[in-house]
Amino acid sequence: MARYHIETYGCTSNRGESRQIESALRDAGHYRVEGPEQADVAIMNTCTVVEKTERNMVRRAKELQSETADLIITGCMALAQGDEFRTEDVDAQIMHWDDVPTAVTNGECPTPGPGVEPVLDGVVGILPIARGCMSDCSYCITKHATGKIDSPSVEENVEKARALVHAGAKELRITGQDTGVYGWDRGERKLHVLLDRICNEIEGDFRVRVGMANPKGVHGIREELAQVFAENDELYNFIHAPVQSGSNDVLGDMRRQHQVEEYVEIVETFDEYLDYWTLSTDFIVGFPTETDDDHEQSMALLRETRPEKLNVTRFSKRPNTDAAKMKGLGGTKKKERSKEMSELKMDIVGAAYDEMVGTEKRVMVVEEGTGDSVKCRDEAYRQIIVQNATEHGIEPGDFLDVEVTSHQTVYAFGTPV
Incomplete structure (x- = not known):
């Protein structure tokens, strides 16, 4: 199993995402170490509030890539400004939070906990x-x-x-x-x-x-x-x-x-x-x-x-x-x-x-997202983010129709219709 080191920057939402990542990694049999030097993979959950923060993220990413075998960068800056890391020649896998646990597994079968209880x-x-x-x-x-x-x-x-x-x-x-x-x-x-x-x-x-x-x-x-x-x-x-x-x-x-x-x-x-x-x-x-x-x-x-x-x-x-x-x-x-x-x-x-942009999809709201957003899945299990969920009165478990308005490469944004 893999040894991982994780660092989280930014808001409460980012910390929550890191907890979900760690939960999935533990369920798959991987274990955490305290320093990147001892890790098979380092995970950096980034923030992108101001320019100074972004510079700090790039600087820390460069440090981590020299201290560990593999580096995964996720979080807000990775998704919104992933090219910044590439421009600075940071050698890392840049991905959405949801994809991190699978990327760490090295192709191995998932390993749920003991038994087969739901x-x-x-x-x-x-x-x-x-x-x-x-x-x-x-x-x-x-x-x-x-x-x-x-x-x-x-x-x-x-x-x-x-x-x-x-x-x-x-x-x-x-x-x-x-x-x-x-x-x-x-x-x-x-x-x-x-x-x-x-x-x-x-x-x-x-x-x-x-x-x-x-x-x-x-x-x-x-x-x-x-x-x-x-x-x-x-x-x-x-x-x-x-x-x-x-x-x-x-x-x-x-x-x-x-x-x-x-x-x-x-x-x-x-x-x-x-x-x-x-x-x-x-x-x-x-x-x-x-x-x-x-x-x-x-x-x-x-x-x-x-x-x-x-x-x-x-x-x-x-x-x-x-x-x-x-x-x-x-x-x-x-x-x-x-x-x-x-x-x-x-x-x-x-x-x-x-x-998908410009099409209408029937989706189910699966879970809360960052801020006042929710994560939805359409019939092909593609992820569509709906923002301002409170304004629309939607919550996990709801079914609704959305128009896909834009995308962020690995997920889309939609508005209820």
Whole structure:
């Protein structure tokens, strides 16, 4: 697991965002250290109130990049003036708060707490449908903690989902180390069966988001799964299928079980069934055996499939994993490849959100945002911020129609209509 150091600047809202980041990191098994020198990754949550503050942010970012292996910059200045860091040659990943926990995980499976009990957090119900996975990735330490897949029955998970909705959940988040292999230990993959039953057997006005599912598990049920998405409005049209590399040679060294062609077939199937949906995926850059040609294949795959949400992480060694024994690439090489892919990512994601401007979307308010704003999700789970929430009388759990007025590359702004 990763050692992280986090620094927070600015207002109470920023401190709240940092607490959420830390909560997600702890849930994934990572742990905090007090200094950047001992950390695998440093996280800087920035402020941008006045020019002096901005200069201080850039100065501190330069210090941190020299003190730690990887630097992630988030917060207000990162989102509003991220180019300032790039202009000053600060070598960092710049991203929204919501993306920080995934970026730290180095491509590993998420690791929820003990057991598979549901949790209600505001209007969000978190439902772990199983524990463990069927993978044996060479870089992942999570498997040592969770073991192979252990799936409760469909009936049991449906009842847990029903209890969450009755308790006030408006958004159900289906989670697990690998949701795509749910039911494998019971002789048959049943994610599509579970989702269909949740949507059709539980009364109430709610939405369902499916968590990470590795391409190998999804590929075998891609037709059935895409059909369930197409038939049920309760499901966000969103899948997170981490491909990790565009090179089959690297995927083999990673022991990822899937091949690039299978990932592409998943994308093509969902394109066939859904007109408007979000593809989320992950890439690990700088795996020890990744050549320049392998990296170019990853860049080509990114251009071909154009995921609307993308997590780019630089490879870092985890103790007691096979990949940790491999001779690694130099830090400069990893940083160059990460920068190139991250720049392409911003172009692709920004273009997707730019296409939304001027359209009307039906959204659900999921949680409070910064200041007097709320974070909403449309049918494809794309984030739309509505400001002046009190003036409009809206709060988490509400459904409303908004006009998308602008975007900030990785999220949009909307006004109620």
